[in-house]
Amino acid sequence: xxxxPYEDWLLNDERLTAxxxxxxxxxxxxxxxxxxxARANMALRAAPATAPAEGFALRFQARLRAQRRVQQGRSLxxxxxxxxVGAGGLFWLLxxxxxxxxxxxxxxxxxxxxxxxxxxxxxxAMGALGSSLLNVLASLVPVYAWALMxxxxxxxxxxxxxxxxxxGKFAKSAA
Amino acid sequence: MNEEMAWITQAQQGNDEAFARLVEHYQxxxxxxxxxxxxxxxxxxxxxxxxFLRAYQNLTxxxxxxxxxxxxxxxxAHYCIDRLRKRRFLMFSLDAEREDDEAPLELPDASAIxxxxxxxxxxxxxxxxxxxxxxxxxxxxxxxLRYWYDFSEIEIAETLKLTxxxxxxxxxxxxxxxxxxxLANTPEARVERTPYGSPAL
Numbered sequence: 001x002x003x004x005p006y007e008d009w010l011l012n013d014e015r016l017t018a019x020x021x022x023x024x025x026x027x028x029x030x031x032x033x034x035x036x037x038a039r040a041n042m043a044l045r046a047a048p049a050t051a052p053a054e055g056f057a058l059r060f061q062a063r064l065r066a067q068r069r070v071q072q073g074r075s076l077x078x079x080x081x082x083x084x085v086g087a088g089g090l091f092w093l094l095x096x097x098x099x100x101x102x103x104x105x106x107x108x109x110x111x112x113x114x115x116x117x118x119x120x121x122x123x124x125a126m127g128a129l130g131s132s133l134l135n136v137l138a139s140l141v142p143v144y145a146w147a148l149m150x151x152x153x154x155x156x157x158x159x160x161x162x163x164x165x166x167x168g169k170f171a172k173s174a175a
Numbered sequence: 176m177n178e179e180m181a182w183i184t185q186a187q188q189g190n191d192e193a194f195a196r197l198v199e200h201y202q203x204x205x206x207x208x209x210x211x212x213x214x215x216x217x218x219x220x221x222x223x224x225x226x227f228l229r230a231y232q233n234l235t236x237x238x239x240x241x242x243x244x245x246x247x248x249x250x251x252a253h254y255c256i257d258r259l260r261k262r263r264f265l266m267f268s269l270d271a272e273r274e275d276d277e278a279p280l281e282l283p284d285a286s287a288i289x290x291x292x293x294x295x296x297x298x299x300x301x302x303x304x305x306x307x308x309x310x311x312x313x314x315x316x317x318x319x320l321r322y323w324y325d326f327s328e329i330e331i332a333e334t335l336k337l338t339x340x341x342x343x344x345x346x347x348x349x350x351x352x353x354x355x356x357x358l359a360n361t362p363e364a365r366v367e368r369t370p371y372g373s374p375a376l
Contacts, residue, residue, distance in 0.1 A: 011347045036358035040350055043303050043357065044322040052206040052220055057198045061191070063224050064231065 003034055010037045179243060187234050194234075197243075198227050204244065204324065205251050211319045212255035214308050222258060226251035241333075248324065249334040252316045259312040306356035314349040317342055 006027045009016060016024060028035045100108060179200070185193035205226055210219035229250050230237075237246055307315055316335055320326040328346070332339045 011350060032358060033354070036354040037350065040306075040354040040357050043299055044318065044350075044353070047300060047303055047323065049203055049207040049323060050210045050216075050219075051203045052223060053216075056202045056206065056220075056223070057195050059220075060198050060224055060227050061195055063228065064191070067228060 003031065006031070006034050007037065010034060010041060013041070180239070183234070183237065183239075183243060186231075187237075194231055201227075201244065201247055205247060207323060208248055208251050208319055209255055211304075211307060211323065212252070212259065212312070212315055214304060218258075222255055223251065226254050229254065244324075245326075245330060245334060248320065252320065252334060256312040256316055259315075302357060302360050303353070306353045309356060310349050310352055313337070314345045314352075317345045318349045318353070321346060 006024050008014075009020065009024060014020075024034075028038060100111065103111070179197070182193040182196050182200075186197060202223070206219055206223040209222035209226065210216060213219050213222055226247070230247050233250075237243070307318065310318065313335060317331050317337075320331045320334060321328075326334065328339050328342045331337070331342045331346075335342070337345070
């Protein structure tokens with residue numbers, strides 16, 4: 001049996017004219033499938049809303065309080081764990097320097113100053129090494145190769161963005 | 176500012192009383208959604224409570240341009256969909272065993288006068304609940320939002336994060352499935368399926 005357009009009317013919840021309504025009723029007399037569809041529509045519309053048992057809001061407040069207690073407990077435990085780990089880590093870091101605390105203050109200050117000078121010199125040497133490496137690299141790689149690499153990088157980035165968006169749209173429409 | 180917005184503002188500022196008022200106001204719509212999604216009052220109670228808890232925790236993210244009911248029902252719908260997906264494989268085997276001795280849904284109606292009519296109505300509601308349970312989780316959510324909450328297709332799409340055409344096709348598919356279920360479970364259909372050809376037997 002041809003269900004069109006009656007099935008579409010029922011599925012689209014169309015507001016029918018008197019003529020269409022009459023046609024539909026005639027069709028429904030002879031079509032069990034469309035009758036079932038109309039019945040499904042009516043049953044769904046007539047279904048009542050089910051209310052929860054009395055005291056739902058009170059039970060929610062109790063659950064909220066319990067949840068808060070759990071969260072507070074977790075926060076406290078997290079803080080305690082962090083403090084223990086932090087103190088342990090600090091102790092572990094300071095352990096090699098503890099013997100120095102026994103040194104006289106003037107000797108300790110001299111040691112700190114020499115350490116700072118050493119760090120400064122290291123940073124400066126690293127900077128010089130980096131800049132000379134860059135100069136060598138720049139002279140070895142021609143300008144067009146740099147341009148090509150830049151263009152490739154931009155192209156790959158563009159392709160990645162477009163693919164990501166398309167896959168996202170496809171996934172959304174498939175859902 | 177209306178009363179609901181005032182409650183939301185107060186709740187966002189940490190006033191639990193204001194949120195409790197929102198819970199009281201929306202408990203039936205949220206519970207009903209969870210009940211229709213999950214099919215059991217105990218699970219529905221737990222899911223509704225959890226939905227309110229999530230709403231409470233994310234209240235600062237609520238966009239005032241959207242109706243609060245839509246936002247709240249969206250949280251509940253997504254929670255129920257996730258829950259159904261998690262227990263899908265377990266339910267598959269359990270449902271097959273439980274099908275025959277399914278506990279009937281009790282929906283007492285104090286205003287019912289005609290017991291026969293009430294029995295028919297209750298049976299239809301039970302069938303509808305079983306039919307809903309046979310739908311895929313997102314289809315079920317779309318049907319519930321459409322028929323119990325009068326959501327438009329656009330609102331359903333926003334709530335379930337789908338396209339409008341996807342909502343339309345899901346609603347069509349779901350309603351056809353419900354219709355097929357009801358058709359297969361009408362008394363006439365059952366009579367036709369009896370092996371002896373007589374309703375008395």
